[in-house]
Amino acid sequence: MQTTQAPTFVSTFEQEVYEGLTAFPKYLSSKYFYDEVGDKLFQDIMAMPEYYLTDYEYHILDENKGEIAQLFRKDGEPFSLFELGAGDGKKTKILLRHFVNQQISFDYRPIDISQNALHQLETSIKKEIPEVEVNTLQGTYFETLRDIGKANGRRKVILFLGSNMGNLLHPQAIEFLKNMRDSISDDDLIFMGLDQKKNPQTVLDAYNDKTGITEAFNKNILTRINKEMGGNFDVDKFLHWEAYDPETGTAKSYLVSKEAQSVQIESLDLNVRLNAWETIHTEISQKYDDTTVEWLANQADLKIVNSFTDDKQWFKNYVFKK
Numbered sequence: 001m002q003t004t005q006a007p008t009f010v011s012t013f014e015q016e017v018y019e020g021l022t023a024f025p026k027y028l029s030s031k032y033f034y035d036e037v038g039d040k041l042f043q044d045i046m047a048m049p050e051y052y053l054t055d056y057e058y059h060i061l062d063e064n065k066g067e068i069a070q071l072f073r074k075d076g077e078p079f080s081l082f083e084l085g086a087g088d089g090k091k092t093k094i095l096l097r098h099f100v101n102q103q104i105s106f107d108y109r110p111i112d113i114s115q116n117a118l119h120q121l122e123t124s125i126k127k128e129i130p131e132v133e134v135n136t137l138q139g140t141y142f143e144t145l146r147d148i149g150k151a152n153g154r155r156k157v158i159l160f161l162g163s164n165m166g167n168l169l170h171p172q173a174i175e176f177l178k179n180m181r182d183s184i185s186d187d188d189l190i191f192m193g194l195d196q197k198k199n200p201q202t203v204l205d206a207y208n209d210k211t212g213i214t215e216a217f218n219k220n221i222l223t224r225i226n227k228e229m230g231g232n233f234d235v236d237k238f239l240h241w242e243a244y245d246p247e248t249g250t251a252k253s254y255l256v257s258k259e260a261q262s263v264q265i266e267s268l269d270l271n272v273r274l275n276a277w278e279t280i281h282t283e284i285s286q287k288y289d290d291t292t293v294e295w296l297a298n299q300a301d302l303k304i305v306n307s308f309t310d311d312k313q314w315f316k317n318y319v320f321k322k
């Protein structure tokens with residue numbers, strides 16, 4: 001049994017943790033992996049040989065930056081480059097540098113739930129590519145799309161790299177794409193990187209490295225609850241588990257309780273009981289193919305107007321329009 005009376009929440013983080021840990025089966029949202037520690041762990045993940053996504057998208061952007069620049073600049077009018085879930089902007093900087101070298105007129109507006117990621121990104125761009133005008137915005141994808149919609153003046157290009165949309169199940173992704181559609185005009189573009197279906201073992205390995213970096217990243221959500229809500233999770237009592245269904249293309253991360261245990265979360269006034277081998281689902285990383293992406297675009301009334309991929313077709317960047 002768990003405490004039944006819901007307390008008042010001081011943040012959405014608190015509310016969603018309460019909802020997820022009192023549900024059956026239990027879940028927590030991957031958007032809460034990211035604080036100072038989580039941001040650094042994700043950079044370590046991107047540097048792992050198993051995490052092919054970053055290298056493949058990096059090369060696609062590098063190989064095609066000229067053509068991408070032509071698409072984005074259209075008639076040479078200045079545009080605003082929004083980026084949802086920008087992270088450390090490692091791949092975006094390829095485009096930013098190229099645009100500056102080509103004297104293309106644009107401003108860059110990275111958006112992220114992690115204030116720490118935004119601060120580091122802004123500082124690094126000011127140092128490495130000082131010509132770029134940067135305006136950061138902290139918030140979730142859904143919250144900030146409203147602001148993008150309200151921004152007037154310049155043409156908009158929305159970047160959504162790193163297969164970030166893969167964290168959303170298809171119904172949520174359709175909702176999200178519809179919101180994106182509502183926040184752009186006919187001339188605007190959405191440029192989205194989506195990881196493709198491939199050998200299931202390659203996918204599993206990307207989220208299940210032997211060095212334990214992904215495990216630490218997954219467990220950081222428990223550490224954050226301990227730090228920010230007075231929780232007493234013992235992270236060693238949980239196992240990081242990855243599962244991939246090659247039929248649906250859905251990879252799922254779990255934290256599995258190794259024993260029956262009881263966890264107290266002070267600020268939620270919540271006692272969480274876990275049975276031995278009970279799961280907390282923490283992340284989905286959806287893999288796509290063209291048929292699925294076309295279906296998603298159709299559902300949201302968006303058109304695919306271009307795409308860029310690598311030799312093995314492991315990763316693909318799609319360009320959508322209204």
Ligand SMILES: C[S@@+](CC[C@H](N)C(=O)[O-])C[C@H]1O[C@@H](n2cnc3c(N)ncnc32)[C@H](O)[C@@H]1O
Pocket residue numbers: 030031034042084085086087088089090091111112113114117139140141142160161162163164
């Ligand atoms: C997997 S990382 C990818 C970063 C970058 N796009 C890349 O390709 O390297 C996801 C980033 O999105 C941010 N993020 C995750 N969920 C979010 C959400 N719901 N709203 C806003 N940002 C989010 C995280 O803080 C993190 O910086």
